[in-house]
Amino acid sequence: MADLSVDFCGIKFKNPVVIASIETTNSPEVIRECVDAGAGGMIIKTLTDIEDMARLTQNSKYAILNEKSEPIRGKVNRNFVFYSRSGYSSTGYREWVPYLKELNKYAEDHGSHLIGSAGGKTVQSWVDICRTIEDCGLPMVELNFGCPHPAMMPGVHGGSMIGQEPDVAEEVTRRVCEAVKIPVVVKLTPDQSRVLEVARAVQRAGAAAVTATNRYTGFSIDIETGSPRLGGPAGIGGVWAKPLSLRWVHRIHTELGMPITGSNGIYDHRDIVEFIMAGAGIVQVGSVLMLKGIKFLPKIIAGLEEFMDSHGYDDMESMFGIASRRSVKDYGEQFRKPRMHSEVNHATCKNPSCTICIQTCFYDTLWQSDGQVGSHLDHCIGCEMCTQTCPFDSIHMHVTSDEQRLSGDFFTISEGVFEPEKFENGFDRGISLSRVKD
Ligand SMILES: Cc1cc2nc3c(=O)[nH]c(=O)nc-3n(C[C@H](O)[C@H](O)[C@H](O)COP(=O)(O)O)c2cc1C
Ligand code: SF4
Ligand code: SF4
Numbered sequence: 254m255a256d257l258s259v260d261f262c263g264i265k266f267k268n269p270v271v272i273a274s275i276e277t278t279n280s281p282e283v284i285r286e287c288v289d290a291g292a293g294g295m296i297i298k299t300l301t302d303i304e305d306m307a308r309l310t311q312n313s314k315y316a317i318l319n320e321k322s323e324p325i326r327g328k329v330n331r332n333f334v335f336y337s338r339s340g341y342s343s344t345g346y347r348e349w350v351p352y353l354k355e356l357n358k359y360a361e362d363h364g365s366h367l368i369g370s371a372g373g374k375t376v377q378s379w380v381d382i383c384r385t386i387e388d389c390g391l392p393m394v395e396l397n398f399g400c401p402h403p404a405m406m407p408g409v410h411g412g413s414m415i416g417q418e419p420d421v422a423e424e425v426t427r428r429v430c431e432a433v434k435i436p437v438v439v440k441l442t443p444d445q446s447r448v449l450e451v452a453r454a455v456q457r458a459g460a461a462a463v464t465a466t467n468r469y470t471g472f473s474i475d476i477e478t479g480s481p482r483l484g485g486p487a488g489i490g491g492v493w494a495k496p497l498s499l500r501w502v503h504r505i506h507t508e509l510g511m512p513i514t515g516s517n518g519i520y521d522h523r524d525i526v527e528f529i530m531a532g533a534g535i536v537q538v539g540s541v542l543m544l545k546g547i548k549f550l551p552k553i554i555a556g557l558e559e560f561m562d563s564h565g566y567d568d569m570e571s572m573f574g575i576a577s578r579r580s581v582k583d584y585g586e587q588f589r590k591p592r593m594h595s596e597v598n599h600a601t602c603k604n605p606s607c608t609i610c611i612q613t614c615f616y617d618t619l620w621q622s623d624g625q626v627g628s629h630l631d632h633c634i635g636c637e638m639c640t641q642t643c644p645f646d647s648i649h650m651h652v653t654s655d656e657q658r659l660s661g662d663f664f665t666i667s668e669g670v671f672e673p674e675k676f677e678n679g680f681d682r683g684i685s686l687s688r689v690k691d
Pocket of ligand 1: 273275298370516537541
């Protein structure tokens, strides 16, 4: 059986599945349920001294939508869209103190970890909340620089407003890191283009890891009434956000080499595997448990174990970052890969009743020819679109041999495209700039 344990920032997790800071971790009872259900860890709902952010949670609103952007009635599947408005922990951080100590002990007794989360009013409050978390014995704290809601709360400062400003994020992180000894994790906001810059800034300030990422801000509309859902902009997430989160996990892992907790877009073990393969050491599971209940958690963990067993991964290390290592650096590198072309299997092809591939090839390669699909292979650019639109798995890609390529019957990438030297001496860039000026 695969070993799911992982060392993250010096802390041993029995498995990488950590419950995100969310409504689930806003109550001692449910935190205990998470421990009982086998969670590797739980991040408490953000502890705060901002009264309005506690009040916001007491007035939360949720719109759970399906792939047609209509409210889900009944079973929730992986297409859900979670549109919501909520704040930080609904009780002030000092009131949590006795519970933090007790829950931390309960977690440790079961081989799990209670992790802190902070969102303060002033820099000093960030420090005070994190010190309180450390004094209660919690082994790690996450700074919530990713919450989308403070930006929509008049008079409140925090969350993504800090996570969008590298200098401010660096300063708050530095002050917290100077004040506590436990590892500090910074939760990033994807609501910006400077994610890497912010990650670099908090790394400089002493953060042990980053969380990539919190959720986006969205705007959802009920087309029957013509009104925005929940009255206007709100936080938004769902599995659709996963590739967007993975982009940042990949870049932070590759370019900064920082430990990462992966968040934003996990439904089940498949999504966890993607986060780990991109370079996340542990992952956070959030909204899916709000919708399906804690009973879904053991299924996620069992699914991960089964996946690893059936795919020959003995431990987390063997999956960690493998996709990021295999990734091309840029499209220039992509162009140096072998050229491919499509071939139709006429034995299984349903043409002429089906013509989908002909309609979805935008390079004039496929055409209708005497009751079967004809191919102008000299036009085929190897884009792979037809292999995916064919409903009968009747088109496959093949590596174009040197002989085929040199015969001139195959499309060739014109000489000089993506030659790195040209970019280095600014030649191509110069041309495109002068074109812009013209
Ligand atoms: C209703 C709701 C409340 C949340 N509250 C917090 C919070 O208090 N602190 C925080 O850091 N993140 C909060 N988050 C963000 C989650 O921790 C998590 O990063 C996000 O939901 C993406 O993960 P998921 O796709 O697994 O839901 C909240 C998310 C939702 C949906
Ligand atoms: S691989 Fe792309 S270009 Fe080639 S036939 Fe298929 S759709 Fe057309
Ligand atoms: S989409 Fe598939 S089945 Fe349909 S015509 Fe093309 S190859 Fe044949």
